[in-house]
Structure formats: C-alpha cells, structure tokens
Amino acid sequence: MTLGIFLASLLAAGCMQPQNQQEIPESKSPAATDPLPSWNDGEAKKSIIDFVTKSVTEGGPAFIPIPDRIATFDNDGTLWAEQPMYFQFLFAVDRIREMAPQHPEWKTKQPFKALLEGDMKTVLAGGEKALLEIVMTTHAGMTTEAFEKTVKDWMATATHPKTGKHYNEMIYRPMVELLHYLRDNQYKTFIVSGGGIDFMRPWVQQAYGIPPDQVVGSSGKVKYDTTDGKPVLIKLPELNFIDDKAGKPAGIHQYIGIRPVFAAGNSDGDYEMLQWTTLAGGYPRFGLLVHHTDSVREYAYDRQSHIGKLEKGLDDAQKNHWHVVDMKNDWKAVFIK
Amino acid sequence: MTLGIFLASLLAAGCMQPQNQQEIPESKSPAATDPLPSWNDGEAKKSIIDFVTKSVTEGGPAFIPIPDRIATFDNDGTLWAEQPMYFQFLFAVDRIREMAPQHPEWKTKQPFKALLEGDMKTVLAGGEKALLEIVMTTHAGMTTEAFEKTVKDWMATATHPKTGKHYNEMIYRPMVELLHYLRDNQYKTFIVSGGGIDFMRPWVQQAYGIPPDQVVGSSGKVKYDTTDGKPVLIKLPELNFIDDKAGKPAGIHQYIGIRPVFAAGNSDGDYEMLQWTTLAGGYPRFGLLVHHTDSVREYAYDRQSHIGKLEKGLDDAQKNHWHVVDMKNDWKAVFIK
Numbered sequence A, B: 001m002t003l004g005i006f007l008a009s010l011l012a013a014g015c016m017q018p019q020n021q022q023e024i025p026e027s028k029s030p031a032a033t034d035p036l037p038s039w040n041d042g043e044a045k046k047s048i049i050d051f052v053t054k055s056v057t058e059g060g061p062a063f064i065p066i067p068d069r070i071a072t073f074d075n076d077g078t079l080w081a082e083q084p085m086y087f088q089f090l091f092a093v094d095r096i097r098e099m100a101p102q103h104p105e106w107k108t109k110q111p112f113k114a115l116l117e118g119d120m121k122t123v124l125a126g127g128e129k130a131l132l133e134i135v136m137t138t139h140a141g142m143t144t145e146a147f148e149k150t151v152k153d154w155m156a157t158a159t160h161p162k163t164g165k166h167y168n169e170m171i172y173r174p175m176v177e178l179l180h181y182l183r184d185n186q187y188k189t190f191i192v193s194g195g196g197i198d199f200m201r202p203w204v205q206q207a208y209g210i211p212p213d214q215v216v217g218s219s220g221k222v223k224y225d226t227t228d229g230k231p232v233l234i235k236l237p238e239l240n241f242i243d244d245k246a247g248k249p250a251g252i253h254q255y256i257g258i259r260p261v262f263a264a265g266n267s268d269g270d271y272e273m274l275q276w277t278t279l280a281g282g283y284p285r286f287g288l289l290v291h292h293t294d295s296v297r298e299y300a301y302d303r304q305s306h307i308g309k310l311e312k313g314l315d316d317a318q319k320n321h322w323h324v325v326d327m328k329n330d331w332k333a334v335f336i337k
Helices: A003-012 A043-055 A087-102 A112-116 A120-125 A127-139 A144-157 A173-184 A197-208 A247-256 A268-278 A312-316 B003-012 B043-055 B087-102 B112-116 B120-125 B127-139 B144-157 B173-184 B197-208 B247-256 B268-278 B312-320
Strands: A070-073 A188-196 A215-225 A232-241 A262-265 A286-293 A323-326 B070-073 B188-196 B215-225 B232-241 B262-265 B286-293 B323-326
Touching: A043 A173, A043 A286, A043 A323, A070 A173, A070 A247, A087 A112, A087 A127, A087 A144, A112 A120, A112 A127, A120 A127, A144 A197, A144 A232, A173 A188, A173 A197, A173 A262, A188 A197, A188 A247, A197 A215, A215 A247, A215 B247, A232 A247, A232 B247, A247 A268, A247 B215, A247 B232, A262 A268, A268 A286, A268 A312, A286 A312, B043 B173, B043 B286, B043 B323, B070 B173, B070 B247, B087 B112, B087 B127, B087 B144, B112 B120, B112 B127, B120 B127, B144 B197, B144 B232, B173 B188, B173 B197, B173 B262, B188 B197, B188 B247, B197 B215, B215 B247, B232 B247, B247 B268, B262 B268, B268 B286, B268 B312, B286 B312, B312 B323
Parallel strands: A070 A188, A070 A262, A188 A215, A262 A286, A286 A323, B070 B188, B070 B262, B188 B215, B262 B286, B286 B323
Antiparallel strands: A215 A232, B215 B232
16 A cells, blocks of 8 residues: 555545445355355346356366466455545554553654544645654554554454444455355455555455465565564564555566466556456456445445546456446445445 | 575585485375375374374364464475575576577676686676676566576476486475375465575476465566556566575565464574474474485585585574484485486
C-alpha cells in the first residue's frame, strides 16, 4: 500500500453511506449442484464455470495441467470491502488510539494530536511525512510475533464504523465460493494485494482458506536478532516491497514464480496483474474485475473514487477480454454473513 | 548467494578430488515398510522417524497440527552437491563461454578474457567487481522467461567437471526420501537457499517434488515492461534479497510467514535458520545438519572448507539438540542415480 493510497483513503473517508447488510447463514463450501450459489445466472457466472470446466477436461483444447492452475486475487475491494477507507488504515488509527496512554507527548505532537482528536484535515496537512509516521509507528518497532498478536486481537474485537460488523465479516461470499470452486478443481489460490503481508497473514486462512505462504503483499524489512538469547525478527521502519500496480507482476514472479492463468481484481492497481495473467498466450486465461455497483448492499464507485479507482480497467476490459462482475446484478449476496 | 560466497567458491575450486559415483536404480518414493530405505539404521534415522511419528499422533504430547507442519531445506550441500564450487557458478561460467562468440570484445576485456582462458587467478585478482560483472552478465538483462529456458537447457545438457553426471543427478537420494516422507505425513516442504530463486525454480519440481512457489532464495530485482505490447519481466542487474545466514529467518518470514518445525542445512549459512526453527518453544522441533564426511562417495569437508564451511554448527549442535547426519555412516546411497 503506497503512501499515496493511504492519502487517498483519508481523502475519501466518509464520502459514502453504506447500509447495514442482511444476515445470510454461512455455508463453508458451495452446494454440489451449483458451485457458485451466491452468483446469479448470467454472463459472469457462466464464463467462470465454462473456463474452469474446460480447464480440467483432460484431452480438451483448453486443458490446463494442475501445476499451472495458479489463481491470484487482489484483497481490498476484491475479496473484502475497502470503504470508507482501507481497513488496514483503520487498524493503524485504532492502534494509535490504543497506544496513546503510553505516549503522553502525542497530546501536543503532530500528526498524533490531530489523529487522536479526529481532525483528519490537520493530519493530511502533514502530507506523506505525517502518514509515514503513523504507519511506521503502528507497523514497526516490535517483533513479528507481537505484531501478529495485535492484528489477531484487533480482528477479533474491532468493528467497522458504518456496518458495525467485524472486518472479517465483510468478506464477499461470492468470492469465497469462487476460491472454494477453484480449489475444488485443483487450482492453487493466492492473494496478491497492495496491503501489508503481515497484516493479512494472521486471518486469511480462516477467512479464505488461503495459507500464509500463499499471500503476496507489501512488506517492510525485518531484522533477525538473538541478543536476549531468544531468536526474534524485528519489524523495521523501512519499506521492503510495494505490491501494487507494476509491482504485482513482479511480486507474483518473486513469490510464486509461475504465471497465473486466473486473476481477479477490482481497481486500476490490479491492471498490470490482469495484463500479466491474461495476455500471455498458451493456455486459456481468465481476467476478472469486481465492479462496485451496489450502493444499497455495499458501495457504488469506480472512475471517480479515491479508493479502488477503476477507470483504465473498465476502458480496456472488452479489448482484453476481461470479465466485469456487476456486483449489484451478478451477486445474490455480498457479505459472508 | 553473496559475492563472498562466489569468491570462496572460486578459491576452493579444484581442491578436492571426488570419485565417480556408483549407479543406484531410482525409486520415486520410499518403500511402504521403510520410509527411509537409503538411510542406515542409527541415531539420525531413528530420531527423524520418532519425531515425525509423534508429530502426527493426534492427542499425543508432540502432535503438530497440519498447518504448522512446515519443513525448510537448504539446497547447496543439503539437497544436492556443492563441490568443487556452487553449481550456479559453474552455470555462470558456462554461460560466459556460450555468450563469448557474440562478445568479441571479451577477448581483450577482463574479467571475461581470463575466465575464457581458464585463468581463475586473474579473475580473482579483479575482486568482487569482476565477480559481480560475471554474475550480472549471466543473470540479468533478459526476460524471466528467457532466463528460465537457459537454466532448463543447461540442466539438460551440462555435466559436472569431475563426475560427468548431469547436475540434477547429483541430488541426494536420502534427502529426497526425507522430503517424500515428510510430505506423506502432511508436511509442506520448502527450499530456503542462498542460491538464486530463478536458478532453482525451473528444475526443483522434478528433482525434489517441490513446486516453484515453495522456493525461497536470493534474487535480483525485476522490472515490468509492456513496450512491445507483450507483458514481460526484465531481470535487472540489481540485488533484491540475499537469502543467507540471518537472511534465512528473514526470508522464511517474508516468503512463508510461518515458523518451521523442521529445518535441514549443512553449513554455517544455515545456522540462523536452525536457530529460528528449533529455539522457538511450543511444538517439538527438529534441526538437522548434513555433515560431509564421505571422501569416497562424495566429499569430506567442514571447518576448513571455503564452500559449505561448517564450524559453528558443529560446535553448537549438541547444545541446540541438532541432529548431525554423518553422510559416510548414515547414508546407504548418496546420489539419486
């Protein structure tokens, strides 16, 4: 997640008004008769099932051998919601509030003073320097194990400012079904997100059935240390890798090492991942864009949004044979519960 | 692989005299009755089987849940041979020879002139700058796909200067059995090597049954490019990550995200990985060091070797409860064929 994205997320905060979601009983795997029960019948659902069915039909012209059945998914806006701002930034804000009693100096020190007073205008006036300070204060300076515990605790207790749901209840049921469906057909599913790798790993196994080693994301550097006799890794306030835009194909190469045949995203930050996945030739390939069109059940945004801006992807979807999922019309349900 | 390691590999070249290996018929998986048929009965074999058996005994005190059954293996000297110099450096030397006709200027330009004349003394006189030039000339400036093809072609044709074997025939049968045995018990097996990630991925699936996304290694940066309309990744002459010594726990965290319960290495470059794996508490944990003691079937080296130096690991093995495998006495066979 770039600083620019953080900045944009703050600018966009509060611009949209989501409704509370209907409660839908959870089902852990798709029904045997319909692999995608939360998808309405339509072009998107049909295209997915056609692609997957042909890819596992041995001897057919569109067969894909199992080792090459690699599917990559963006996270924010593709597997879970991202409004009114990236949930990882809400985590950072909550952390600052929680840490404040141990930092009396923040009462007079910017950007912390403004953040604690809810004065986002002043925070933003501090520019990237202020945002970097917030990120590094909350994401570095502790062991990897301590950070993991912090994320788990937050996920178990924090709630979304508008829906009141826990954040891991705001994952998209149709996409969870799609992950299950792909894995049932021997696809290996990966997250390839601009979000922090250490922020995602503690909860994605439970949420998506994706193990920690199949998560690609942005990261800071870590330092190995044994000075107290116990080996630890310390999270350093230094960027290691930004897994966004052209960083996504690079991240896929460095972490996965195989070009995917299936990729799903929702914003122009996913454009290069979809290019890399679908314009490769060889096997048939599938590109999917989740289009946020549902202002009632979720949010409606695309070209004008500061978060999850989708413009170039919409312009080029037809040319590139990418499948645009219309959230309002293609999904029977939105959230997992 | 650090430049220091490359330097050391050159210094050590030709210091040891291996014998030709006996041919042993290949078996793809261990016999049902004995999971490690190429291991002699002894402390090492018994310890491995005890550990694995207890780790999968549900309800037992040493049970390890499947998601935490993470096993990491060094490559050079642990899964395949590394003498008289790292095979990846032999690849680089072969590449320089192959590229020479397109580079007439190398006839007079160091370090290429000396390398092509087999004059390693002069190459080494050029110091790290010369070695870096050799590495970057052979590992950067092409697409990731072109590099992958080069590695595959080399692996299919090149032979070891002393044994005459293909390099992927110099993988250790007992270790391949161990990988199978662990996977048969729902362990996820990873390579964590100082070697280049792009050099390993094209052949490790076939050699070890380890897929490309379960390889952690050193890497250079890559750049996404679509200038000719086709998306490619260009390998840049710039280091991205060195996966050696304290870099191994860092690499395990960044790429895998779970602390292993089983780690195997052979040199002091693996010391921190074994520390990180075994000194964590919680579950029982297993550290293994392959000790090269077999001057007849392979090589004998440890404290004095410039390649695969093993000194600190031997000194601290007992204290840390690491299991030292005596290649000469513990292994019935060495190479896969």
